Amino acid sequence: MTQKVHLVYFSPTNTTKKVLEEIAKGIGLEQISNIDLTKPLQLTEEISDRIVLFGVPVYRGRVPAEASEQLKKIKGRNSKAVLIAVYGNRDYDDALLELKDITEESGFKTIAAATFIGEHSFSTEQFPIAVNRPDVSDLTKAEQFGKKIKNLLEDPARLGKTFDVPGNRPYKELGVMPEVSPVTDNQKCDQCGVCIDVCPTNAILLDEAIKTNSALCILCCACVKYCPNEARYNDSDFVHTAATKLYTFCSKRKEPEFFM
Ligand SMILES: Cc1cc2nc3c(=O)[nH]c(=O)nc-3n(C[C@H](O)[C@H](O)[C@H](O)COP(=O)(O)O)c2cc1C
Ligand code: SF4
Ligand code: SF4
Known part of the structure; x- marks a missing residue:
């Protein structure tokens, strides 16, 4: 074997x-x-x-x-x-x-x-x-x-x-993805850098505050899930609409x- x-x-x-x-x-x-x-x-x-x-x-x-x-x-x-x-x-x-x-x-x-x-x-x-x-x-x-x-x-x-x-x-054909990314609540962010480390596309950098290049973001949500301070979140209509639909139709x- x-x-x-x-x-x-x-x-x-x-x-x-x-x-x-x-x-x-x-x-x-x-x-x-x-x-x-x-x-x-x-x-x-x-x-x-x-x-x-x-x-x-x-x-x-x-x-x-x-x-x-x-x-x-x-x-x-x-x-x-x-x-x-x-x-x-x-x-x-x-x-x-x-x-x-x-x-x-x-x-x-x-x-x-x-x-x-x-x-x-x-x-x-x-x-x-x-x-x-x-x-x-x-x-x-x-x-x-x-x-x-x-x-x-x-x-x-x-x-x-x-x-x-x-x-x-x-x-399945892939439609165009909107250029959106999670955002940062600067009140909660202590600039620990975890989100920068886990981002697969290097879309996040620290430049006085945490900044995200939405054009590079694939919406994987690693930065949201790994942020120790719950400072990263999705506020786009795109993710909000998708999450609502998934919750409504794909909960079984x-x-x-x-x-x-
Ligand atoms: C951009 C994007 C598209 C997704 N599309 C689908 C999908 O078509 N069907 C589905 O059931 N889940 C979809 N998901 C959910 C992921 O497949 C699921 O969360 C998976 O567990 C993530 O894997 P990971 O933890 O290894 O990153 C999508 C997630 C993202 C970020
Ligand atoms: S992981 Fe959270 S707390 Fe750490 S730098 Fe990123 S947004 Fe700020
Ligand atoms: S959602 Fe994924 S790709 Fe987008 S900024 Fe966060 S970690 Fe990077």
């Missing part, structure tokens, strides 16, 4: 990373290493003879553009891929299929795939959407899925089989799905 597992993920608010770590625990291999694509990777990586767990959040039914660019820098040689799309309880649309296409194009062989639910980036106290997910039930399923992958790796006859995942080509709990 291949002895090493790589986790490769884009995960601004950590839900995708959490799911991958739990699956890796279930697979039970000792050597685990991480390639975090949330902050841009400079070099192209080649991964040989490994099992790679790829994880992305779903943005507008697709693989986030920033993640897709980064993923294309990871090339596989004789490596097997497990693909995970984590979505905020609306839908994953074409994201899992797109992830499969990207990684297979780079030389990986898909052996299993799954979708999980993570707290929605736009979730707030007023409009909670999939709050605290992945929860205990999700993480138990992730670990069990890892155990199934372990069994699969020990069964070469099953490993050779191909399978489809849901989704359509051409993928969805469950992880598995494909092998």
